[in-house]
Amino acid sequence: MEKKCPLQPAKERIKNFLEVALGFPESEAREEAARCLQCKNPACVKGCPVGINIPAFIKLIKEGKRNEALAKIKEKNNLSAVCGRVCPQEDQCEAVCILNRKRMPINIGALERFAADCELTGKTGTRVKTGPKGAKVAVVGSGPAGLTCAADLAKMGYKVTLFESLHVPGGVLVYGIPEFRLPKQIVHNEVEYIKSLGVDLKTDMLIGNVFSLEDLFKEGYSAIFVAVGAGLPQFLGIPGENLGRVYSANEFLTRVNLMKAYQFPGYATPLNLGNKVAVIGGGNVALDSARVALRLGKVSTLVYRRTEKEMPGRLEEVENAKEEGVVFKFLTQPVKIIGDDAGFVKGLECLQMELGEPDASGRRRPVAIKDSNFILDVDTVILAIGQNPNPLLKRVTPGLKTSDHGTIIVDVNMMTSIKGVFAGGDIITGADTVIAAMGAGKRAAVAIDNYIKAGKEK
Numbered sequence: 001m002e003k004k005c006p007l008q009p010a011k012e013r014i015k016n017f018l019e020v021a022l023g024f025p026e027s028e029a030r031e032e033a034a035r036c037l038q039c040k041n042p043a044c045v046k047g048c049p050v051g052i053n054i055p056a057f058i059k060l061i062k063e064g065k066r067n068e069a070l071a072k073i074k075e076k077n078n079l080s081a082v083c084g085r086v087c088p089q090e091d092q093c094e095a096v097c098i099l100n101r102k103r104m105p106i107n108i109g110a111l112e113r114f115a116a117d118c119e120l121t122g123k124t125g126t127r128v129k130t131g132p133k134g135a136k137v138a139v140v141g142s143g144p145a146g147l148t149c150a151a152d153l154a155k156m157g158y159k160v161t162l163f164e165s166l167h168v169p170g171g172v173l174v175y176g177i178p179e180f181r182l183p184k185q186i187v188h189n190e191v192e193y194i195k196s197l198g199v200d201l202k203t204d205m206l207i208g209n210v211f212s213l214e215d216l217f218k219e220g221y222s223a224i225f226v227a228v229g230a231g232l233p234q235f236l237g238i239p240g241e242n243l244g245r246v247y248s249a250n251e252f253l254t255r256v257n258l259m260k261a262y263q264f265p266g267y268a269t270p271l272n273l274g275n276k277v278a279v280i281g282g283g284n285v286a287l288d289s290a291r292v293a294l295r296l297g298k299v300s301t302l303v304y305r306r307t308e309k310e311m312p313g314r315l316e317e318v319e320n321a322k323e324e325g326v327v328f329k330f331l332t333q334p335v336k337i338i339g340d341d342a343g344f345v346k347g348l349e350c351l352q353m354e355l356g357e358p359d360a361s362g363r364r365r366p367v368a369i370k371d372s373n374f375i376l377d378v379d380t381v382i383l384a385i386g387q388n389p390n391p392l393l394k395r396v397t398p399g400l401k402t403s404d405h406g407t408i409i410v411d412v413n414m415m416t417s418i419k420g421v422f423a424g425g426d427i428i429t430g431a432d433t434v435i436a437a438m439g440a441g442k443r444a445a446v447a448i449d450n451y452i453k454a455g456k457e458k
Contacts, residue, residue: 003032005110010323011282014294017179017262020320021085026066029114033062035099036106043096044108046302049439052076052150054093054108061111069115078151079111079144079438081186082173085433088314103196113116119189124330133454138163138221143171144434145425146227147194148441149448154197156385156449161221162199168258171229173434175254177287180295181317184257208392213421222455223420223448226408227441230395230426234386236280240337241383244344245272249281249289249384256292256311271296274379278348280382282311282336287318289382301327301376303334305353321383329376331355333368337381347354348376387431413447414440422448437445 006022007013013020024032044054050071056395060069062143073080089095089109097105123278135158139150142164150162155407170187195201205211207228214223233248235241252271255261257271277288277293282304286395302321304311307330311318322328331353338347352372355364389406402410408423410416416423423438427431 077084081116141227142169145441152445286384
């Protein structure tokens, strides 16, 4: 059977924000690595969005060559410690592992984390620099797509400047994922590695406010990669969404992650949550929000309009949430947020649902059961039903073509409607996984390299 990582006991972890998964000790990592069949035509590599040579790094772990395993991973992946923690391997590399036919895939994610974490001790020497080609490239946004693209371009020899709107780099990795799933120190280490490649990082630089794309071209950048993500929250459009103690998941997690609300009163960032929190949604962001609320000492209920089978969140996170005590209300559709006389939430009116025919997503459509209204007694509502791109960039960039949903339209080479401006990650796809954004960053780096080379040859 696949070897599972040890976890903090549920009764202990709900009282802290320390990492839940503890990682493999070396003996268990080597034992798990020894199960790999070293396939001649490994499907796992094809299942990896960034193309890591998975059998090669696993073989090195088996042989006790942990540093060499990390070096092998970093040939393709600049954020290995991040991916080892939050990448949905069960839907990608592990899903196509030949051992998965017997439901015993190699725990590739845990092995990647094991290799990556050796760098926390500073024992590896995987930082490689190449001579600059002279051309300058601007990368806007320091989330997974931007960090990946910046690192790959730096390795190619370009002078790369990375612009981040917040005061801390990392994008969704720092503001959107809780500490107990992805410690901020891990992200900091990855950013420092990328800076060591020669990438110049500039924080507090909001595109469309502090500078424009045109400004960057005037400063001599040959190409620009836009990777600003999708951080504009969606709402249900039901009565009561303007009440006090109604949060978007984006605001809630940002206040906890970057503003350290979980350390109140050590930090002047309190969250007014009352005692009972309802989180609406079924994805990883909803699960993260529900588990954060639980750690803040609240009764935490996750409200989802389909069944557990249709939830898009990772299975292991669902299992962790259940073990920790999150209450799940399936087949439940909110229709109204009820307020008290002071303008704060005091309840959530819902309808009971049943599943009908499949919709465009392939999942069975939830259908309301007539006269099934009921009220949940809650003090806070957190909306985690998806995000769209911020419209600021579009408003200040004439000629930039976007879709009806606000995502940037690109061609097959990831170039936008503006020559020399490329885009990738959630800003072109809508909210997606960290590893998908990283794959976009890698493809963009190649496209930018080809574009600049073609321009110099003319």
